[in-house]
Amino acid sequence: MALNNNDYKNKENASCQAHSTLTLDMDNKVENYNPLIHRKVAHPTSTLGSFLNLLKSSLGSGVLAMPAAFKDTGIIPGCIGTILVGIIATHCIHILVQTSRDVCKETQEPSLSYSDTCEKVFKHGPKWTRPWSTFFKHFADFAMVAVCLGGTAVYVVFIASSLKDIFDHFYPEQEYDVKIYCAMLLIPLILIAQVRYLKFLVPFSVVANVCFMITFGITCFYTFTGVDNHMDTKLVTDVSQWPLFLSTAIFAMEGINVVMPVENEMSNPEHFLGCPGVLSTTMILVVLLYGAVGLFGYLKYGESVLGSITLNLPGDEPLALSAKFLIAVAVFFTYCLQMYAPMDIIWLRIKSRFKKKFYNIAQIALRTLSVVFTVVLAVAIPDLELLIGLVGAIFFSTLGLLIPVIIETVHKWERDLGLYFYVLWKNGLLVLFYLLVLFSGCYLSISKMVNKYS
Template sequence: MNYNTSSESCDPLPMQSTITLNISEKDVYSEDTYNPFDHRKVLHPTSTLGSFFHLLKSSLGSGLLAMPAAFKHTGLIPGCIGTALVGVIATHCVHILVSTSREICGHCRVSSLSYTDTCEKVFKHGPHTLRKYSQTVRHFADYAMAGVCLGGTSVYVIFIASSLKDICDHFNPNYTFSVKEYCGFLLIPLIALTQIRHLKFLVPFSLLANICLLLTFVITCIYTFSDLNDISTVKLASSPTQWPLFLSTAIFAMEGINVVMPVENEMRKPQHFLGCPGVLNVTMVLVAVLYAVVGVFGYLKYGDDVKGSITINLPQDEILALTAKVMVATAVYFTYCLQMYAPMDIIWTRIKDSMRQKFHNTGQIVLRTLSVALTVILAVAVPDLELLIGLVGAIFFSTLGLFIPIVVETVHKWDRGLGKFKYILWKNTLLLLFYLLVLVSGCYSAIKEIVIKYT
């Protein structure tokens, strides 16, 4: 991936004389005079369809099958409303992040910027009082990205391990392993897959994962839609004190913002990413509909007995159900690699200059191996799928997907205009309050449940 941030600078031009030409910095670096798309040189560009599959896969991981458990915390009516709300907010935050990144690219005259580069440049060329914090903001974004990577992929490890345990326990009931042991068995296969370093080469895996997830979805629907319980057996609305776990789970499920900038930066036609219909809007509408369907009917079928993944509720002694468990484990396995791509690229960009060129390949292997090992260790430490999803969603996914884009857009627009009646400021203030609600209430609810369960 080539972000061109080292060779192209967006520092102001030096003054050649004291004569003023009445040309402002904004005029010199007008976004209208520099189109970043015309200057992007990507070694392995991704097609629009391939980008759609990548973005869809990043939002359709294990979270899709966790939605029935999320509906358990709200009931049917608040669950449907909440799914739509989270979908709209998540889409909007991705939109403002990408739009801001494109505008700052035009201002700085660079072809593309990563997630963390965007955060840094916005503060570096924002209000004067905030410019000194540009490096701090970059580090914060990096840490948030690392948290999403480690927390999210640790959930994936537990998800795969739980599915494998169900499958193997059926075929060999006399000798079983724990979920923690299956997490350990996954270490080598995950390390091998994560060595793929170009997003273009992940397109076949992303397509395969989407097919497996689609077939799993179909099989799950076959079981879910048969012999549905009466609506009177489930709650239309639960106590609001249980809603925070729904919000954090839904945000975990829908947020794929750590993959957004690499996908957009490596598109052959990046102008197809935003707009209507656009890759982003089409993907998120499909995602929201799928989440609502799985959540509603999964909760109707299994009620309060629904597990962290609805596939765990499927029968263990039927071939069709076992097939679904194999395919969903395969889908999440390939999703793991896609979710690890962006953080690995960011970390490698920051450390590669500290070692000699001939050691770059070895350095990449070591970095990716250690990162995978850390996610497996975290999965072994907290092997509870539902609660870990809620905790990771509340802390890391909400920070990366809600808080940072909100702050970045506000800072970027501060001197450039906040719109009529400063609507951008009011809108982002409401979004910030929503983020704080998810963060505080989601963490409290998840930690409380963890303490209760393990004590």
């Protein structure tokens, strides 16, 4: 039946009103979507639990390397530098989490991982960035893999150095090079790296945490008692040595690889940012602790301080020897925990190349080759201090500094760069800081290796 003119106009008006209402509802939905209240986590973590998890990720074996970092700068730049690196690391974590939340709000997703955040930022950024979304996701994933594998290579040297000290004490007539101990660790590390499921790694984590805390307590006992200001300690060293401090401090403090899982699984994620919040409280404590250990460790042992302060503990006292043994055990069990993330990332990308019946063999081969790589790297660079500097300069700075700066810049490029484009200026300075750490840290580490081993 045909409609008359008035009927047509009434229906058209009704249609326009319905469209306007729908558009308004959609706009309200996008504008008011809060990803924090839409998260459904099976086993959410309390605010205190999140604080402890983040503290554990930042408070690892790297704290034992801080006295050696102070040796590269001297007392005054070391104290200032620790605060500076702490502020920069905290800021980069903050902009990563905030950008992830902003993207979640726009895409109406409750949470995103580190690499998914990178992908979504590029996909919903300026047109010229969208073709790069998949590439940047892979870049973030492989940066995570590099951080974990580089860190585990440091662990190998860490364990080998501790074992060498112990065996040199009990068998002084048979002193072996630290490279031999690195090579001896190959089979045990291959075996422990075959553990594939996180629930089976929990006992290892418990043992590692207990051993580390006992070792840390013993180390603090030796460090903070009987401090004698050595004549060879310096207030300020040559500026050319400072880059090693920066790369070591970044290696020690950066726990950005676990930030997104911790924040995504909080029962009250609104408590993560802000002041006081989980992030700010954790990093203030980390900076104070790292600064104290670095300062007093350097005052205690002076220019003779080694890549891990545990290596400076007396070699003929049972308490000190027990600390060296316990830290070796702690780092050994942490090795398989650190291997979990990179193996998962790599396996997800290569599993489609294998038939299902070969999955088990392929996983064993992947994990074995990864362990061989870390041991070969450790044998090639058996100096703990220089290896930490190199890994920190290349891998930890890329994951912890460069990528967060890039994703914030891309995300805000067409949205809000702030008054006088302050976001660009600020991030430009951070990129310059990253390049300083990268190139000067690498140059100094490699040149010292060449001089030492040539």
